[in-house]
Amino acid sequence: MKFSWSAKLGDATAKQVLTHHGVSHRMFTQINQNNGQILVGEKLVKPATKVKPGDRVTLIVPAETADPNVPVSHQPLTVVYEDAHVLVVLKPAGLTSVPGPSNREDTLVNRVKGHLVAGQEENLVPHIVTRLDRDTSGLVLVAKHRLANSWLNQQLADGRLQKRYLAIVSGNITTDHGMIDAPIRRATDGFNQIVADDGKSAQTEYWVRQRGTGWTLVAVLLHTGRTHQIRVHFQSIGHPLLGDELYGGPRELIKRQALHAYQLTYEDPITGAPRQFTAKMPADMAQVIQRAN
Numbered sequence: 001m002k003f004s005w006s007a008k009l010g011d012a013t014a015k016q017v018l019t020h021h022g023v024s025h026r027m028f029t030q031i032n033q034n035n036g037q038i039l040v041g042e043k044l045v046k047p048a049t050k051v052k053p054g055d056r057v058t059l060i061v062p063a064e065t066a067d068p069n070v071p072v073s074h075q076p077l078t079v080v081y082e083d084a085h086v087l088v089v090l091k092p093a094g095l096t097s098v099p100g101p102s103n104r105e106d107t108l109v110n111r112v113k114g115h116l117v118a119g120q121e122e123n124l125v126p127h128i129v130t131r132l133d134r135d136t137s138g139l140v141l142v143a144k145h146r147l148a149n150s151w152l153n154q155q156l157a158d159g160r161l162q163k164r165y166l167a168i169v170s171g172n173i174t175t176d177h178g179m180i181d182a183p184i185r186r187a188t189d190g191f192n193q194i195v196a197d198d199g200k201s202a203q204t205e206y207w208v209r210q211r212g213t214g215w216t217l218v219a220v221l222l223h224t225g226r227t228h229q230i231r232v233h234f235q236s237i238g239h240p241l242l243g244d245e246l247y248g249g250p251r252e253l254i255k256r257q258a259l260h261a262y263q264l265t266y267e268d269p270i271t272g273a274p275r276q277f278t279a280k281m282p283a284d285m286a287q288v289i290q291r292a293n
Contacts, residue, residue, distance in 0.1 A: 001122065001145060004058040007051040014038050015047035017057045022269070027150045034062040061147050066124035070099060072117055073110035080277055085148040085269055086141060087112065087126075088277050093137040093256050093284070097128055112142055129153065130163055130264065133228070135243075137282045138165070138261025151269035156225065161266040165220040166209070166281055167230055168258035168288055169239040170250055173208055173216045180204040180233040184226045192246050193228045195236040202226045204233045210289065215242055215253070217289060219262075231257060242288065253288045260285055 007017045015028065018038070028047065030036075037044055039058040040051055051057060078090040089112065091097070096107040104110075112126040127149035129141040141161070143149035155161035185199030186192075203223035210217040216239065220230055231247050234240055240249035244257035265276045281289075 001061045001063070001147070002058055003061065003147065004056055007053055007055040007057055010053055012051055013047065014040055014045055014049045014051055014057050017051060018047075018059055022151050022154060023059065023147070024150050024154065027147060030146060031059070031061060036060055036062055059147075061145065064123045064125040064146060066113070066117070070113060071105050071110055072114045073106045074114045074118075075106055075111055077111040077115050079115070080139065080279070081275075085144055086152070087115070087144060088264060089140050089142060090279055091132055091137060091140050091261075093135050093282065096134045097131045097140070108140065116144070129156065129161075130261070132261055133231075133257070133259075135256035136259045136261065138259075139264040139277055139279050140261070141264055141266065148269050152266065155266055155269075159223070162264075163222050163225075163261055164263035164265075165222070165230060166260045166262045166285065167206075167218050167220055167234065168242045168254070168285060169216050169218060169234045170214065170242055171216065171239045172211050172214075173206075173218065173239055176208045178206055180206070180237060182233060182236055184229060184232055186227070193226070193232040195232060200224075200226055202229050202233065204230055212289070212291075214250075215288065230259060253291075254284055256284070258285050258288065 005017060005021050037060040038047060040055050080090055081088040091108055096103050098109050099107050109126050116124050123145040127143035129143055129152045132138060132140055143152050152161060181203045182195045183199035184193050184202045185196050187194045205221045206218040208216055209219055231241055231244055235247040240247045242249050242258040243251050243254040260282055263278050268275055
């Protein structure tokens with residue numbers, strides 16, 4: 001793939017122009033390792049080559065060929081949005097995001113790869129930018145090539161990419177709005193995460209949407225992206241998610257953690273235009289709410 005920009009800085013190098021447009025140092029390393037190229041006008045140049053304002057600097061990113069160790073799955077994939085650089089898909093609860101020892105044949109990555117193969121795409125390595133736990137449903141952002149993945153992960157790191165969730169937690173939260181600010185690390189004796197002073201900084205903001213008998217519906221904004229962050233944070237304040245067996249949530253009303261990624265906001269990696277996508281609450285969570293009406 002080719003990406004071109006006009007140099008605007010005086011006394012700049014080709015690399016500085018590309019860095020200004022979000023090409024990270026790590027990305028340069030990957031491109032060098034895979035025989036990528038930099039052009040000024042039509043001339044092949046080194047990254048340190050000086051350019052003049054108005055020069056056209058082009059980055060040629062080699063295609064990512066399919067990994068033979070990642071099988072193609074043609075199981076259903078709900079595509080919410082697609083362009084040349086990204087996919088926004090709706091992941092159902094129960095589907096693992098990436099291949100692992102227990103499932104290498106039919107994960108979200110396998111299904112996206114099947115979609116890319118069917119579309120005869122040049123790049124066949126899906127990059128999951130916003131991964132969800134197996135039993136969490138909702139919107140997932142996928143980069144279709146390594147440069148888009150780099151751009152979007154930069155947005156994730158600096159807060160321009162935001163993920164909002166709906167969660168049904170046990171008990172009644174009395175405050176309408178709150179921030180859970182508590183460090184998280186993995187437990188020493190299990191697969192769960194715990195709140196601990198020696199953990200990594202984590203912040204979860206929430207707004208109460210509705211209260212029912214024994215539960216509260218909250219909208220959640222993640223300010224950090226720690227493993228199981230929403231689940232462990234609400235457990236830590238005495239309100240584990242309904243259905244969340246790992247974190248002690250009651251399972252009478254729903255059999256998986258009641259967590260849904262309902263909104264995704266980011267900037268188009270090429271134009272900078274704002275993008276926002278919203279997905280309605282899934283049926284199993286909606287039934288919990290409806291029983292109260």
